[in-house]
Amino acid sequence: MKKVILPSIFIASSLAIYALRSHSNSNDQFALAPHQSGGAAAGRTGAPGEQNCTACHSGTAQDGANENLFTLLDGTTPVSTYVPGQQYTVSLSMNSNPTKRGFQATALTSANAMAGTFTGQAGNTNINGTTKKYANHTSSSNTSSTPSWTWTWTAPSTGSGNVTFYVATNKTNNNGNDNGDMIYLSQHVISEASSSSLEEINFNHKLVTSWNENLNALNVSFELNKNALVGVNVVAANGKSVYNKPAFKGNVGKNAIEIPSTGFSSGMYIVNLFIDNKPLSKKVIIP
Structure with missing residues (x-):
């Protein structure tokens, strides 16, 4: 009977020691992982009232x-x-x-x-x-x-x-x-950017924004003195972008864009027009 028990105790002890060593090795490997390697918790920039x-x-x-x-x-x-x-x-x-x-x-x-x-x-x-x-x-x-x-x-x-x-x-x-x-x-x-500089650019391109109640759409018109790449972005008063039109080719003369009402509610919006990456902005009120 003793010949059976002693080997069993020895095997169990060996397994326990091996498990402890394996656990210790895994902890050592974890400790070597760089701290915050995937990014820090929010509020670590040193901004007012924050830590760094x-x-x-x-x-x-x-x-x-x-x-x-x-x-x-x-x-x-x-x-x-x-x-x-x-x-x-x-x-x-x-x-x-x-x-x-x-x-x-x-x-x-x-x-x-x-x-x-x-x-x-x-x-x-x-x-x-x-x-x-x-x-x-x-x-x-x-x-x-x-x-x-x-x-x-x-x-x-x-x-x-x-x-x-x-x-x-x-x-x-x-x-x-x-x-x-x-x-x-x-x-x-x-x-x-100062409002005066934006207004001067807007005047040169005659940027006009208006809300069309009949079509329930936002109308944007502007003029170009040469062919150019044009992009449009509309932002709500809270800074959230509600519409974005990828760059397209605008032609010399008057151009018009009709933006459907999807994503809009009553309030003030800023229409940003980009002509060859040069920005223009205009306010519009949607009733």
Whole structure:
């Protein structure tokens, strides 16, 4: 009887030791996984009333004015002002090009409210947050093999004023822990285009917007002095895009577009017209 029990006890003990070692090894491997490798929790940009990446990564935040390379693009052209309701590409990179890195960014008005909306780029950036939105790196865009992060920003409605992008980047030492990393904070102010400059452009192209109650549609007309690529975007007063027409060829002379009522309700809207990527804007009231 003892000859049967002893081997059984030995086998059971061996299995228990093996299980403990396997569990320990799996924990070691998990500990080596980069902290927040797929993006941080919302509210880590260093914006007013918010924390920054040091909430999870030990160390002191540094001035990121020279490290965080922030560019706002209208097509491929860098800009420092925005037209309400227009879509822009935000590009962010790190000057030191660290082997392992991460970021989070948001855009706020002077009242610290979310300015416009963010749309992420698959595999490169994702968006989280509730009232305020935050752009983040992803698990596949946190190394030097990804030279920059990009996402789409739809500018807020008319009268929003200056918009500040708050950016926090993380230059990690890639040791699998949350210590020894360098956090860089920066702010980037984008001004709202003046109404006078927009009105001058609108006058040159005679942009007219009106609501046709009989057809239950929004009419947009404009004139071109040469053939051009034209795009149309309509934004509600809350900054939400409700209509977007991809670029099409506009002809010399008068052009007209009829936009069906789908997606519209009573209120004020901004019609944004893009002629060869140059923006025009006009308000329209839908009763």
